[in-house]
Amino acid sequence: MYTSKEIQEQKNYINKVKKLNNKKLKYSILTMGCQLNENDSEKICGMLEEMNYIPSNDFEDADIVIFNTCCVRENAEDKLFGKLGELKKIKETKGIIIAIGGCMMQEKHITQKLHESYPFVDIIFGTHTLHKFPEDLYKALIENKKIDDILDIDGKIYEGLPIKRSSNFQAQVTIMNGCNNFCSYCIVPYVRGRERSRDPEDIINEIKQLAKDGYKEVTLLGQNVNSYLRVEMEEIKNGKRKDTGKYDKINSFAKLLREINKIDGIERIRFVSPHPKDFTDDVIEAIRDCDKICKLIHLPLQSGSTNMLKIMNRKYTKEQYLDLVKKMKKEIPNLVLSTDIIVGFAGETDEDFEDTLDVVRQVKFEQVYMFIYSRRVGTPGDKMKNQIPEEIKHKRFDKLKALVESQIQENNQKYVGTIQKVLVEGPSKNNKDMLTGRTDSNKVVVFEGKQDLIQKIIDLKIVSEHMWYLKGKIINEG
Numbered sequence: 001m002y003t004s005k006e007i008q009e010q011k012n013y014i015n016k017v018k019k020l021n022n023k024k025l026k027y028s029i030l031t032m033g034c035q036l037n038e039n040d041s042e043k044i045c046g047m048l049e050e051m052n053y054i055p056s057n058d059f060e061d062a063d064i065v066i067f068n069t070c071c072v073r074e075n076a077e078d079k080l081f082g083k084l085g086e087l088k089k090i091k092e093t094k095g096i097i098i099a100i101g102g103c104m105m106q107e108k109h110i111t112q113k114l115h116e117s118y119p120f121v122d123i124i125f126g127t128h129t130l131h132k133f134p135e136d137l138y139k140a141l142i143e144n145k146k147i148d149d150i151l152d153i154d155g156k157i158y159e160g161l162p163i164k165r166s167s168n169f170q171a172q173v174t175i176m177n178g179c180n181n182f183c184s185y186c187i188v189p190y191v192r193g194r195e196r197s198r199d200p201e202d203i204i205n206e207i208k209q210l211a212k213d214g215y216k217e218v219t220l221l222g223q224n225v226n227s228y229l230r231v232e233m234e235e236i237k238n239g240k241r242k243d244t245g246k247y248d249k250i251n252s253f254a255k256l257l258r259e260i261n262k263i264d265g266i267e268r269i270r271f272v273s274p275h276p277k278d279f280t281d282d283v284i285e286a287i288r289d290c291d292k293i294c295k296l297i298h299l300p301l302q303s304g305s306t307n308m309l310k311i312m313n314r315k316y317t318k319e320q321y322l323d324l325v326k327k328m329k330k331e332i333p334n335l336v337l338s339t340d341i342i343v344g345f346a347g348e349t350d351e352d353f354e355d356t357l358d359v360v361r362q363v364k365f366e367q368v369y370m371f372i373y374s375r376r377v378g379t380p381g382d383k384m385k386n387q388i389p390e391e392i393k394h395k396r397f398d399k400l401k402a403l404v405e406s407q408i409q410e411n412n413q414k415y416v417g418t419i420q421k422v423l424v425e426g427p428s429k430n431n432k433d434m435l436t437g438r439t440d441s442n443k444v445v446v447f448e449g450k451q452d453l454i455q456k457i458i459d460l461k462i463v464s465e466h467m468w469y470l471k472g473k474i475i476n477e478g
Protein backbone atom coordinates (compact mmCIF):
# COMPACT_ATOMS: atom_id res chain seq x y z
CA MET A 1 0.00 0.00 0.00
CA TYR A 2 1.17 3.47 -0.87
CA THR A 3 0.83 6.13 1.83
CA SER A 4 0.28 9.48 0.21
CA LYS A 5 1.92 12.72 1.26
CA GLU A 6 -1.48 13.91 2.51
CA ILE A 7 -1.87 10.96 4.87
CA GLN A 8 1.69 11.34 6.12
CA GLU A 9 0.85 14.95 6.90
CA GLN A 10 -2.23 13.86 8.85
CA LYS A 11 -0.12 11.36 10.79
CA ASN A 12 1.99 14.32 11.90
CA TYR A 13 -1.17 16.06 13.11
CA ILE A 14 -2.18 12.89 14.95
CA ASN A 15 1.11 13.08 16.85
CA LYS A 16 0.64 16.78 17.55
CA VAL A 17 -2.83 16.26 19.04
CA LYS A 18 -1.54 13.29 21.01
CA LYS A 19 1.11 15.53 22.58
CA LEU A 20 -1.54 18.10 23.49
CA ASN A 21 -3.62 15.41 25.16
CA ASN A 22 -1.25 14.26 27.87
CA LYS A 23 -4.11 12.47 29.60
CA LYS A 24 -6.77 10.26 28.01
CA LEU A 25 -9.79 12.24 26.89
CA LYS A 26 -13.19 10.87 25.94
CA TYR A 27 -15.03 10.89 22.62
CA SER A 28 -18.63 10.12 21.81
CA ILE A 29 -19.76 9.54 18.23
CA LEU A 30 -23.22 9.28 16.72
CA THR A 31 -23.43 7.66 13.29
CA MET A 32 -26.63 8.50 11.46
CA GLY A 33 -26.28 6.94 8.03
CA CYS A 34 -25.75 3.82 5.96
CA GLN A 35 -22.97 1.24 6.21
CA LEU A 36 -20.61 3.49 4.24
CA ASN A 37 -21.21 6.15 6.83
CA GLU A 38 -20.56 3.56 9.58
CA ASN A 39 -17.31 2.58 7.90
CA ASP A 40 -16.30 6.26 7.80
CA SER A 41 -17.09 6.48 11.52
CA GLU A 42 -14.79 3.53 12.15
CA LYS A 43 -12.03 5.58 10.52
CA ILE A 44 -12.89 8.66 12.61
CA CYS A 45 -12.72 6.47 15.74
CA GLY A 46 -9.40 5.04 14.53
CA MET A 47 -7.93 8.54 14.18
CA LEU A 48 -9.32 9.66 17.54
CA GLU A 49 -7.93 6.67 19.40
CA GLU A 50 -4.49 7.30 17.94
CA MET A 51 -4.84 10.86 19.27
CA ASN A 52 -5.30 9.55 22.83
CA TYR A 53 -9.09 9.61 23.00
CA ILE A 54 -11.11 6.75 24.45
CA PRO A 55 -14.75 5.98 23.63
CA SER A 56 -17.69 6.96 25.82
CA ASN A 57 -21.36 6.26 25.21
CA ASP A 58 -22.41 9.40 26.96
CA PHE A 59 -22.36 12.90 25.39
CA GLU A 60 -22.41 14.48 28.86
CA ASP A 61 -19.21 12.72 29.76
CA ALA A 62 -17.29 13.38 26.51
CA ASP A 63 -14.58 15.92 25.68
CA ILE A 64 -15.41 15.71 21.99
CA VAL A 65 -18.73 14.82 20.36
CA ILE A 66 -18.87 13.85 16.69
CA PHE A 67 -21.97 13.51 14.54
CA ASN A 68 -21.50 11.62 11.30
CA THR A 69 -24.54 12.70 9.32
CA CYS A 70 -26.74 11.33 6.55
CA CYS A 71 -29.13 13.29 4.34
CA VAL A 72 -30.82 10.63 2.25
CA ARG A 73 -34.17 11.34 3.91
CA GLU A 74 -35.56 14.32 5.81
CA ASN A 75 -35.81 12.72 9.26
CA ALA A 76 -32.00 12.74 9.46
CA GLU A 77 -32.06 16.56 9.54
CA ASP A 78 -34.62 16.70 12.33
CA LYS A 79 -32.51 14.29 14.31
CA LEU A 80 -29.29 16.30 13.89
CA PHE A 81 -30.83 19.63 14.86
CA GLY A 82 -32.60 18.03 17.82
CA LYS A 83 -29.32 16.57 19.08
CA LEU A 84 -27.51 19.88 18.57
CA GLY A 85 -30.13 21.59 20.73
CA GLU A 86 -29.34 19.13 23.52
CA LEU A 87 -25.60 19.65 23.10
CA LYS A 88 -25.80 23.44 23.34
CA LYS A 89 -26.35 23.27 27.12
CA ILE A 90 -23.44 20.87 27.60
CA LYS A 91 -21.24 23.11 25.45
CA GLU A 92 -22.15 26.13 27.57
CA THR A 93 -21.32 24.46 30.87
CA LYS A 94 -18.31 22.44 29.73
CA GLY A 95 -15.83 23.39 27.02
CA ILE A 96 -16.37 20.37 24.77
CA ILE A 97 -15.50 20.21 21.06
CA ILE A 98 -18.40 19.57 18.69
CA ALA A 99 -17.56 18.20 15.24
CA ILE A 100 -20.08 17.43 12.51
CA GLY A 101 -19.18 15.49 9.40
CA GLY A 102 -20.69 13.32 6.71
CA CYS A 103 -23.06 13.66 3.79
CA MET A 104 -25.33 16.38 5.15
CA MET A 105 -22.35 18.72 5.47
CA GLN A 106 -22.00 18.68 1.68
CA GLU A 107 -25.33 20.53 1.43
CA LYS A 108 -24.90 24.31 1.35
CA HIS A 109 -28.29 25.13 2.90
CA ILE A 110 -27.40 22.95 5.88
CA THR A 111 -23.96 24.46 6.56
CA GLN A 112 -25.54 27.89 6.21
CA LYS A 113 -28.16 26.98 8.81
CA LEU A 114 -25.40 25.69 11.09
CA HIS A 115 -23.45 28.93 10.80
CA GLU A 116 -26.50 31.05 11.44
CA SER A 117 -28.30 29.11 14.16
CA TYR A 118 -25.66 26.84 15.69
CA PRO A 119 -22.48 28.98 15.80
CA PHE A 120 -21.16 26.95 18.74
CA VAL A 121 -20.24 24.01 16.45
CA ASP A 122 -16.42 23.81 16.30
CA ILE A 123 -15.67 21.65 13.26
CA ILE A 124 -17.66 21.02 10.10
CA PHE A 125 -16.13 18.50 7.68
CA GLY A 126 -17.46 16.86 4.54
CA THR A 127 -17.27 13.49 2.83
CA HIS A 128 -14.18 14.42 0.80
CA THR A 129 -12.17 15.71 3.77
CA LEU A 130 -12.65 12.96 6.33
CA HIS A 131 -8.94 12.11 6.21
CA LYS A 132 -8.10 15.65 7.36
CA PHE A 133 -9.90 15.24 10.66
CA PRO A 134 -6.64 15.27 12.73
CA GLU A 135 -5.61 18.60 11.17
CA ASP A 136 -9.07 20.11 11.69
CA LEU A 137 -9.11 18.98 15.32
CA TYR A 138 -5.59 20.27 15.97
CA LYS A 139 -6.50 23.69 14.59
CA ALA A 140 -9.74 23.80 16.58
CA LEU A 141 -7.85 22.93 19.77
CA ILE A 142 -4.79 25.10 19.35
CA GLU A 143 -6.15 28.09 17.48
CA ASN A 144 -9.51 28.00 19.20
CA LYS A 145 -11.28 28.89 15.96
CA LYS A 146 -14.21 27.44 14.04
CA ILE A 147 -13.18 25.06 11.26
CA ASP A 148 -15.09 24.63 8.03
CA ASP A 149 -13.50 21.93 5.89
CA ILE A 150 -15.73 21.09 2.95
CA LEU A 151 -14.58 20.27 -0.58
CA ASP A 152 -17.00 20.36 -3.49
CA ILE A 153 -14.74 18.53 -5.90
CA ASP A 154 -14.43 14.77 -5.71
CA GLY A 155 -11.97 13.68 -3.11
CA LYS A 156 -9.19 11.22 -3.84
CA ILE A 157 -9.16 7.75 -2.36
CA TYR A 158 -6.93 7.71 0.67
CA GLU A 159 -5.36 4.51 1.90
CA GLY A 160 -3.76 3.92 5.26
CA LEU A 161 -6.11 5.75 7.62
CA PRO A 162 -6.24 4.25 11.10
CA ILE A 163 -9.42 2.29 11.75
CA LYS A 164 -11.19 1.12 14.89
CA ARG A 165 -13.64 -1.56 13.80
CA SER A 166 -16.87 -2.00 15.68
CA SER A 167 -16.67 -5.82 15.58
CA ASN A 168 -13.73 -8.18 15.77
CA PHE A 169 -15.16 -10.82 13.44
CA GLN A 170 -17.43 -8.99 10.96
CA ALA A 171 -15.85 -6.22 8.89
CA GLN A 172 -17.05 -3.65 6.43
CA VAL A 173 -14.76 -2.83 3.55
CA THR A 174 -15.52 0.14 1.32
CA ILE A 175 -14.50 -0.77 -2.24
CA MET A 176 -15.63 2.38 -4.01
CA ASN A 177 -16.80 5.90 -3.30
CA GLY A 178 -19.44 8.02 -4.99
CA CYS A 179 -22.24 7.37 -7.43
CA ASN A 180 -22.74 8.22 -11.11
CA ASN A 181 -26.37 7.18 -11.43
CA PHE A 182 -28.33 10.29 -10.47
CA CYS A 183 -31.61 8.56 -9.69
CA SER A 184 -33.94 11.55 -9.74
CA TYR A 185 -35.05 11.24 -6.09
CA CYS A 186 -31.58 10.75 -4.63
CA ILE A 187 -29.13 13.18 -3.02
CA VAL A 188 -26.19 10.76 -2.76
CA PRO A 189 -24.43 11.65 -6.06
CA TYR A 190 -24.41 15.31 -4.98
CA VAL A 191 -22.91 14.67 -1.56
CA ARG A 192 -20.58 11.76 -2.33
CA GLY A 193 -19.31 12.85 -5.74
CA ARG A 194 -18.45 10.68 -8.72
CA GLU A 195 -17.57 6.99 -8.66
CA ARG A 196 -13.99 6.17 -7.76
CA SER A 197 -12.83 2.63 -7.06
CA ARG A 198 -10.11 1.57 -4.68
CA ASP A 199 -7.21 -0.37 -6.17
CA PRO A 200 -7.87 -4.12 -6.12
CA GLU A 201 -4.53 -4.78 -4.45
CA ASP A 202 -5.42 -2.50 -1.50
CA ILE A 203 -8.78 -4.23 -1.04
CA ILE A 204 -7.29 -7.73 -1.22
CA ASN A 205 -4.51 -6.82 1.21
CA GLU A 206 -7.00 -5.30 3.64
CA ILE A 207 -9.14 -8.45 3.57
CA LYS A 208 -6.10 -10.76 3.90
CA GLN A 209 -5.11 -8.80 6.98
CA LEU A 210 -8.66 -9.03 8.34
CA ALA A 211 -8.55 -12.81 7.87
CA LYS A 212 -5.24 -12.93 9.76
CA ASP A 213 -6.82 -10.90 12.55
CA GLY A 214 -9.59 -13.49 12.87
CA TYR A 215 -12.39 -11.84 10.88
CA LYS A 216 -14.90 -14.33 9.44
CA GLU A 217 -17.30 -12.12 7.47
CA VAL A 218 -16.67 -9.18 5.15
CA THR A 219 -19.27 -6.87 3.66
CA LEU A 220 -18.09 -4.99 0.58
CA LEU A 221 -19.53 -1.50 0.41
CA GLY A 222 -20.29 1.02 -2.30
CA GLN A 223 -23.31 2.88 -3.67
CA ASN A 224 -23.09 0.80 -6.81
CA VAL A 225 -20.73 -2.09 -6.09
CA ASN A 226 -21.27 -3.93 -9.34
CA SER A 227 -19.85 -1.05 -11.33
CA TYR A 228 -16.57 -1.46 -9.43
CA LEU A 229 -13.66 -0.33 -11.70
CA ARG A 230 -16.10 0.43 -14.55
CA VAL A 231 -15.05 4.10 -14.82
CA GLU A 232 -11.37 3.26 -14.51
CA MET A 233 -11.52 0.61 -17.26
CA GLU A 234 -13.44 2.95 -19.58
CA GLU A 235 -10.86 5.67 -19.03
CA ILE A 236 -8.07 3.26 -19.93
CA LYS A 237 -9.98 2.23 -23.06
CA ASN A 238 -10.45 5.77 -24.30
CA GLY A 239 -6.92 6.85 -23.43
CA LYS A 240 -7.82 9.14 -20.52
CA ARG A 241 -5.95 6.98 -18.02
CA LYS A 242 -2.56 5.28 -18.33
CA ASP A 243 -2.64 1.50 -18.09
CA THR A 244 -0.08 0.83 -15.38
CA GLY A 245 -0.95 -2.86 -15.17
CA LYS A 246 -2.58 -2.61 -11.75
CA TYR A 247 -5.86 -3.95 -13.14
CA ASP A 248 -4.28 -6.86 -15.05
CA LYS A 249 -5.53 -9.49 -12.62
CA ILE A 250 -8.71 -7.88 -11.27
CA ASN A 251 -10.58 -5.50 -13.54
CA SER A 252 -14.21 -5.99 -12.51
CA PHE A 253 -16.50 -6.68 -9.57
CA ALA A 254 -16.91 -10.33 -10.58
CA LYS A 255 -13.15 -10.88 -10.56
CA LEU A 256 -12.82 -9.09 -7.23
CA LEU A 257 -15.42 -11.43 -5.72
CA ARG A 258 -13.61 -14.51 -7.05
CA GLU A 259 -10.30 -13.33 -5.60
CA ILE A 260 -11.79 -12.56 -2.17
CA ASN A 261 -13.41 -15.99 -2.17
CA LYS A 262 -9.90 -17.51 -2.22
CA ILE A 263 -8.77 -15.80 0.99
CA ASP A 264 -8.32 -18.40 3.75
CA GLY A 265 -10.10 -17.59 6.99
CA ILE A 266 -12.86 -15.46 5.45
CA GLU A 267 -16.01 -17.58 5.57
CA ARG A 268 -18.75 -15.21 4.45
CA ILE A 269 -18.81 -12.47 1.83
CA ARG A 270 -21.67 -9.99 1.50
CA PHE A 271 -21.98 -6.81 -0.57
CA VAL A 272 -24.29 -3.77 -0.76
CA SER A 273 -25.61 -2.24 -2.95
CA PRO A 274 -25.54 -3.58 -6.46
CA HIS A 275 -27.65 -1.86 -9.14
CA PRO A 276 -29.95 -4.07 -11.26
CA LYS A 277 -28.82 -2.35 -14.47
CA ASP A 278 -25.22 -3.45 -13.85
CA PHE A 279 -25.98 -7.04 -12.85
CA THR A 280 -23.97 -8.62 -15.64
CA ASP A 281 -23.67 -12.39 -16.19
CA ASP A 282 -20.11 -12.52 -14.89
CA VAL A 283 -21.35 -11.26 -11.49
CA ILE A 284 -24.17 -13.83 -11.44
CA GLU A 285 -21.67 -16.60 -12.28
CA ALA A 286 -19.26 -15.42 -9.58
CA ILE A 287 -22.03 -15.54 -6.97
CA ARG A 288 -22.98 -19.02 -8.18
CA ASP A 289 -19.40 -20.33 -8.16
CA CYS A 290 -18.05 -18.78 -4.95
CA ASP A 291 -19.04 -20.83 -1.93
CA LYS A 292 -18.38 -18.01 0.55
CA ILE A 293 -20.69 -15.46 -1.07
CA CYS A 294 -23.94 -15.38 0.91
CA LYS A 295 -26.87 -16.28 -1.28
CA LEU A 296 -28.94 -13.36 -0.03
CA ILE A 297 -28.54 -10.65 -2.63
CA HIS A 298 -29.83 -7.12 -2.16
CA LEU A 299 -31.39 -5.97 -5.43
CA PRO A 300 -32.93 -2.51 -5.03
CA LEU A 301 -36.22 -2.29 -6.94
CA GLN A 302 -37.39 1.23 -5.90
CA SER A 303 -40.60 0.88 -7.92
CA GLY A 304 -42.32 -1.90 -9.85
CA SER A 305 -43.77 0.48 -12.42
CA THR A 306 -41.87 0.94 -15.68
CA ASN A 307 -43.29 4.43 -15.92
CA MET A 308 -42.02 5.38 -12.45
CA LEU A 309 -38.66 3.69 -13.04
CA LYS A 310 -38.22 5.92 -16.08
CA ILE A 311 -39.05 9.05 -14.09
CA MET A 312 -36.72 7.82 -11.35
CA ASN A 313 -33.93 7.38 -13.95
CA ARG A 314 -33.32 3.78 -12.86
CA LYS A 315 -32.54 2.54 -16.40
CA TYR A 316 -34.53 -0.73 -16.24
CA THR A 317 -38.17 -1.69 -16.73
CA LYS A 318 -40.46 -3.83 -14.59
CA GLU A 319 -39.99 -6.68 -17.07
CA GLN A 320 -36.20 -6.35 -17.13
CA TYR A 321 -36.12 -6.50 -13.32
CA LEU A 322 -38.33 -9.59 -13.24
CA ASP A 323 -36.28 -11.25 -16.01
CA LEU A 324 -33.11 -10.57 -14.03
CA VAL A 325 -34.65 -12.14 -10.92
CA LYS A 326 -35.69 -15.18 -12.97
CA LYS A 327 -32.21 -15.56 -14.44
CA MET A 328 -30.52 -15.17 -11.06
CA LYS A 329 -32.85 -17.69 -9.39
CA LYS A 330 -32.22 -20.17 -12.21
CA GLU A 331 -28.43 -19.79 -12.09
CA ILE A 332 -27.88 -19.55 -8.33
CA PRO A 333 -29.26 -22.40 -6.20
CA ASN A 334 -30.90 -21.27 -2.93
CA LEU A 335 -30.81 -17.61 -3.93
CA VAL A 336 -32.99 -15.26 -1.89
CA LEU A 337 -33.41 -11.52 -2.45
CA SER A 338 -33.89 -8.39 -0.41
CA THR A 339 -34.78 -4.98 -1.80
CA ASP A 340 -35.40 -1.25 -1.27
CA ILE A 341 -38.69 0.35 -2.30
CA ILE A 342 -39.73 4.00 -2.36
CA VAL A 343 -43.43 4.75 -2.01
CA GLY A 344 -45.04 7.97 -3.20
CA PHE A 345 -42.43 9.42 -5.56
CA ALA A 346 -43.67 12.37 -7.64
CA GLY A 347 -46.33 11.35 -10.15
CA GLU A 348 -46.94 7.85 -8.73
CA THR A 349 -50.49 6.78 -9.60
CA ASP A 350 -52.55 4.00 -8.02
CA GLU A 351 -51.72 1.84 -11.06
CA ASP A 352 -48.00 2.51 -10.63
CA PHE A 353 -48.24 1.52 -7.00
CA GLU A 354 -50.15 -1.66 -7.96
CA ASP A 355 -47.19 -2.57 -10.18
CA THR A 356 -44.90 -2.31 -7.15
CA LEU A 357 -47.20 -4.60 -5.17
CA ASP A 358 -47.27 -6.97 -8.13
CA VAL A 359 -43.47 -7.28 -8.22
CA VAL A 360 -43.38 -7.82 -4.45
CA ARG A 361 -45.99 -10.58 -4.78
CA GLN A 362 -44.07 -12.25 -7.59
CA VAL A 363 -40.53 -12.06 -6.23
CA LYS A 364 -41.34 -12.87 -2.59
CA PHE A 365 -38.42 -10.95 -1.12
CA GLU A 366 -36.70 -12.19 2.01
CA GLN A 367 -36.61 -8.62 3.31
CA VAL A 368 -37.96 -5.31 2.00
CA TYR A 369 -36.64 -1.95 3.21
CA MET A 370 -39.51 0.47 2.61
CA PHE A 371 -39.23 4.23 2.41
CA ILE A 372 -41.70 7.05 2.01
CA TYR A 373 -40.41 9.45 -0.62
CA SER A 374 -38.70 12.43 0.94
CA ARG A 375 -38.00 15.53 -1.20
CA ARG A 376 -34.32 16.39 -1.32
CA VAL A 377 -33.17 19.92 -2.16
CA GLY A 378 -31.19 20.03 -5.41
CA THR A 379 -32.52 16.78 -6.91
CA PRO A 380 -34.75 16.68 -10.02
CA GLY A 381 -37.46 14.93 -7.97
CA ASP A 382 -37.82 17.95 -5.70
CA LYS A 383 -38.64 20.17 -8.69
CA MET A 384 -41.33 17.87 -10.09
CA LYS A 385 -44.78 19.44 -10.00
CA ASN A 386 -46.91 16.38 -9.28
CA GLN A 387 -45.86 15.60 -5.70
CA ILE A 388 -48.03 13.05 -3.88
CA PRO A 389 -49.93 14.23 -0.78
CA GLU A 390 -48.48 12.86 2.48
CA GLU A 391 -51.74 11.11 3.32
CA ILE A 392 -51.69 9.04 0.12
CA LYS A 393 -48.00 8.24 0.60
CA HIS A 394 -48.73 6.90 4.07
CA LYS A 395 -51.74 4.87 2.93
CA ARG A 396 -49.65 3.24 0.21
CA PHE A 397 -46.80 2.63 2.63
CA ASP A 398 -49.13 0.86 5.07
CA LYS A 399 -50.53 -1.30 2.29
CA LEU A 400 -47.07 -2.31 1.14
CA LYS A 401 -46.00 -2.97 4.72
CA ALA A 402 -48.97 -5.27 5.32
CA LEU A 403 -48.15 -7.25 2.17
CA VAL A 404 -44.47 -7.52 3.06
CA GLU A 405 -45.22 -8.64 6.60
CA SER A 406 -47.63 -11.32 5.47
CA GLN A 407 -44.99 -12.58 3.05
CA ILE A 408 -42.28 -12.60 5.71
CA GLN A 409 -44.47 -14.66 8.01
CA GLU A 410 -45.21 -17.14 5.25
CA ASN A 411 -41.55 -17.26 4.28
CA ASN A 412 -40.44 -17.80 7.89
CA GLN A 413 -42.53 -20.97 8.01
CA LYS A 414 -40.22 -22.44 5.38
CA TYR A 415 -37.29 -22.21 7.78
CA VAL A 416 -38.98 -24.22 10.54
CA GLY A 417 -37.50 -27.73 10.64
CA THR A 418 -34.49 -26.84 8.43
CA ILE A 419 -30.85 -26.83 9.47
CA GLN A 420 -29.08 -23.50 9.02
CA LYS A 421 -25.46 -22.43 9.30
CA VAL A 422 -25.40 -19.53 11.75
CA LEU A 423 -22.57 -17.12 12.53
CA VAL A 424 -22.94 -16.50 16.26
CA GLU A 425 -22.78 -12.78 17.03
CA GLY A 426 -23.24 -12.52 20.79
CA PRO A 427 -25.79 -12.50 23.60
CA SER A 428 -29.34 -11.71 22.51
CA LYS A 429 -30.31 -8.08 23.20
CA ASN A 430 -33.64 -9.02 24.77
CA ASN A 431 -32.52 -12.04 26.73
CA LYS A 432 -28.92 -12.13 27.93
CA ASP A 433 -29.15 -15.88 28.62
CA MET A 434 -29.67 -16.59 24.93
CA LEU A 435 -27.29 -16.18 22.00
CA THR A 436 -28.05 -14.59 18.65
CA GLY A 437 -26.60 -15.09 15.19
CA ARG A 438 -27.40 -14.82 11.52
CA THR A 439 -28.04 -17.30 8.74
CA ASP A 440 -26.44 -16.96 5.31
CA SER A 441 -29.73 -15.26 4.32
CA ASN A 442 -29.26 -12.74 7.16
CA LYS A 443 -32.14 -14.03 9.31
CA VAL A 444 -31.66 -13.48 13.01
CA VAL A 445 -31.70 -16.73 15.00
CA VAL A 446 -31.95 -16.81 18.79
CA PHE A 447 -30.90 -19.94 20.68
CA GLU A 448 -29.54 -21.30 23.93
CA GLY A 449 -25.78 -21.86 23.99
CA LYS A 450 -22.48 -21.21 25.72
CA GLN A 451 -20.60 -17.93 25.30
CA ASP A 452 -17.61 -19.68 23.70
CA LEU A 453 -19.70 -20.23 20.56
CA ILE A 454 -19.55 -16.49 19.82
CA GLN A 455 -17.79 -15.80 16.49
CA LYS A 456 -18.18 -19.43 15.36
CA ILE A 457 -20.31 -20.73 12.52
CA ILE A 458 -22.51 -23.54 13.84
CA ASP A 459 -25.40 -25.68 12.64
CA LEU A 460 -28.77 -24.89 14.18
CA LYS A 461 -32.11 -26.57 13.70
CA ILE A 462 -34.86 -23.97 13.38
CA VAL A 463 -37.66 -24.82 15.80
CA SER A 464 -40.03 -21.85 15.50
CA GLU A 465 -40.53 -18.48 13.80
CA HIS A 466 -41.41 -15.13 15.39
CA MET A 467 -41.77 -12.55 12.58
CA TRP A 468 -38.42 -10.73 13.05
CA TYR A 469 -36.39 -13.68 14.32
CA LEU A 470 -36.25 -17.46 14.32
CA LYS A 471 -35.63 -19.74 17.28
CA GLY A 472 -33.01 -22.45 16.89
CA LYS A 473 -31.49 -25.45 18.66
CA ILE A 474 -27.87 -26.53 18.52
CA ILE A 475 -27.21 -29.77 16.66
CA ASN A 476 -23.52 -29.50 15.83
CA GLU A 477 -20.90 -27.09 17.13
CA GLY A 478 -18.44 -27.77 14.29
Ligand code: SAH
Pocket residue numbers: 072073185186187188222223224273274275300302340341342371372373374375376
Ligand atom coordinates in the same frame (compact mmCIF):
# COMPACT_ATOMS: atom_id res chain seq x y z
N1 SAH B 1 -27.05 3.10 -3.81
C1 SAH B 1 -28.01 2.31 -3.20
C2 SAH B 1 -28.65 2.88 -1.96
C3 SAH B 1 -28.84 4.33 -1.79
S1 SAH B 1 -29.67 5.01 -0.42
C4 SAH B 1 -29.00 1.91 -4.26
O1 SAH B 1 -29.03 2.43 -5.33
O2 SAH B 1 -29.76 1.03 -3.97
C5 SAH B 1 -30.64 3.70 0.24
C6 SAH B 1 -32.08 3.72 -0.15
O3 SAH B 1 -32.70 4.89 0.31
C7 SAH B 1 -32.36 3.70 -1.62
O4 SAH B 1 -32.25 2.44 -2.18
C8 SAH B 1 -33.76 4.24 -1.70
O5 SAH B 1 -34.71 3.20 -1.60
C9 SAH B 1 -33.85 5.13 -0.47
N2 SAH B 1 -33.89 6.54 -0.85
C10 SAH B 1 -32.98 7.24 -1.53
N3 SAH B 1 -33.39 8.52 -1.70
C11 SAH B 1 -34.60 8.62 -1.10
C12 SAH B 1 -35.55 9.66 -0.95
N4 SAH B 1 -35.33 10.87 -1.45
N5 SAH B 1 -36.69 9.40 -0.27
C13 SAH B 1 -36.93 8.18 0.24
N6 SAH B 1 -36.09 7.16 0.10
C14 SAH B 1 -34.93 7.36 -0.55
Ligand code: SF4
Pocket residue numbers: 179180181182183186187188189223224275
Ligand atom coordinates in the same frame (compact mmCIF):
# COMPACT_ATOMS: atom_id res chain seq x y z
FE1 SF4 C 1 -28.86 7.10 -5.09
FE2 SF4 C 1 -29.44 5.84 -7.31
FE3 SF4 C 1 -26.89 6.29 -6.69
FE4 SF4 C 1 -28.31 4.52 -5.30
S1 SF4 C 1 -27.77 4.37 -7.47
S2 SF4 C 1 -26.96 6.12 -4.48
S3 SF4 C 1 -30.34 5.41 -5.29
S4 SF4 C 1 -28.41 7.83 -7.19
Ligand code: F3S
Pocket residue numbers: 032033034035036037069070071072103104188191192
Ligand atom coordinates in the same frame (compact mmCIF):
# COMPACT_ATOMS: atom_id res chain seq x y z
FE1 F3S D 1 -26.87 8.74 3.95
FE2 F3S D 1 -24.64 9.46 2.83
FE3 F3S D 1 -25.15 6.91 3.22
S1 F3S D 1 -26.61 10.37 2.48
S2 F3S D 1 -27.35 6.82 3.03
S3 F3S D 1 -24.86 8.42 4.79
S4 F3S D 1 -24.04 7.79 1.51
